[in-house]
Amino acid sequence: MRHARSVLLAATRAEPIKADEIELDEKICVKDLREWERLGAWCGGCGHQAWLDRRDLDRRFRAVALVDLQAKLRCLRCDNRTGNRLILGNLPRD
Secondary structure, three states: OOOOOOOOOOOOOOOOOOOOHHHHHHHOOOOHOOOOOEEEOOOOOOOOOEEEEEEHHHHHHHHHEEEHHOOOEEEOOOOOOOOOOEEEOOOOOO
């Protein structure tokens, strides 16, 4: 997608992160995320999506890999703990 001034805009991504895509020697941590990216969670049971508080995650899980953090997710609606995934998205531009 292009802006009116011919600036190339990045598309918003909201697909689940799969553990197979991240190699063990280069695990992505919460501290490695860019400033404009936001982290969310997707429930494997009911399909509920919610965006997580970035500052709270950075304070509590700064050096934890996203693949390891994915195993700690719990859905607030159905209390599901299996099959939950992290999703990445971009903050809206003003």
